[in-house]
Amino acid sequence: MPQLLHRRGPIPLYTQVKEHLRARISGDEASDASRLPSERELAKELGVSRVTVRQALRELIEEGAVFTAPGRGTFAVSARLAPATGRLTSFTQEMIDRGIAPSSRVLAADELVDAHLAEILQVHEDTPLVRIRRLRLGDDEPVAVETSVLPAELCPGIATLDLETRSLYETLRTIYRLRLHASELVVESRQAEWGTAGLLHIAPDSPVLFIERRTLLADGRIAEFVRSWYRPDRYQFRMRLAL
Amino acid sequence: MPQLLHRRGPIPLYTQVKEHLRARISGDEASDASRLPSERELAKELGVSRVTVRQALRELIEEGAVFTAPGRGTFAVSARLAPATGRLTSFTQEMIDRGIAPSSRVLAADELVDAHLAEILQVHEDTPLVRIRRLRLGDDEPVAVETSVLPAELCPGIATLDLETRSLYETLRTIYRLRLHASELVVESRQAEWGTAGLLHIAPDSPVLFIERRTLLADGRIAEFVRSWYRPDRYQFRMRLAL
DNA sequence: GAGTGGTCTAGACCACGAA
């Protein structure tokens, strides 16, 4: 058996096992719902413990790439693209995935104090906030209007940075070292207001997809509150969820 | 230390540890982002192995209830409701959570053969299909119109069962023993068609939240394809996602 | 340097499914 696994390297063994299994699965595309070797066989074959194999399998299960059936075995979910469940992609990534060139135009970026917004962000009502309003474009056509509000202390000076080509998430992660943890979304169907309709080049009162998002840090603090209005013909919200 | 854990019972130890920790977290609501005892302490205190504690913690992390910081410790994400990430709740459950009494009226249930629908369900074009069209109500007011299409072989005779009080998911799970695995969703904002608008008691062309859903079995087969039209004032799509 | 979570090992017993 080839020695594929690096035991001293920086990559955990179970990650290597996972990649090995992923390659194996996509190699066998022909066979439908093909069974993988048992956990014990894999452990022996790769020279690792069964616990390590199980950790690799657990992550593949979470991604929807395989499933287990107690008493029967582990099976690949083949013949389909299996995007990870419950993961959120940014506007930027979403556009790239669809083969559309994303860009942004900053309409406004200012600092303010607002009791209502402070309550939404769960900070004291006189906390300074940053508000960024952007027009999101796909292939240079308007796709969405987006207003982000953040506590100023989390990202001092963000309004002066380049927010037209860089993703806001990337900026928060790399420049401000914030560990973004989860998002809470509310998705609605609404009528476009006059101003929004004008920016999106649609008729006032025509339907828009309205998404409200709060992004949380690992410790539960709220990093940003975003309201987005999407042109329904240019953007649909897609998601894969576990049951 | 009290003997809280049943070792012979049907409930896995790590589940009991998880519930113990959950109770402990919600007990300490006052202390903010409070640190939990270390994994080794918990293991000793509860008389289980560290691996078992880690499995409990892993599930709490997935639910967003705690987070870990290597070298520092494990912390509760306190002072907030932390719904599980990436989980989908049924219409029935969603209404109950909001304190609204859900019900349904079956508008039509028939068997058909349709090449276009068969393609969506990824079955042969002359496969018999079942189509169920329902009006979903909350506190006896119309909330949504929903059309479900399923391969007839997966659920023979379903059209004759009670679909007004029982959830369709529950019926598929308990009566037909189908293991529902994941859903793929597309959420859009649309104008209401004439017939849909009438059923929902809204004006034609007013915005509706349109959700298209394909539910997959563990082996990748498609169990159902659902199109739903929601009244935007009575239903918003809520979700918590990992980043 | 002491304590933390992250990784890894070599065993063990159980319930379940298939032959």
Next chain:
DNA sequence: TCGTGGTCTAGACCACTCA
């Protein structure tokens, strides 16, 4: 009956954080 995944144990070493 035999093999499967599910659960559980008692250890071990590592990189990291914090005092």
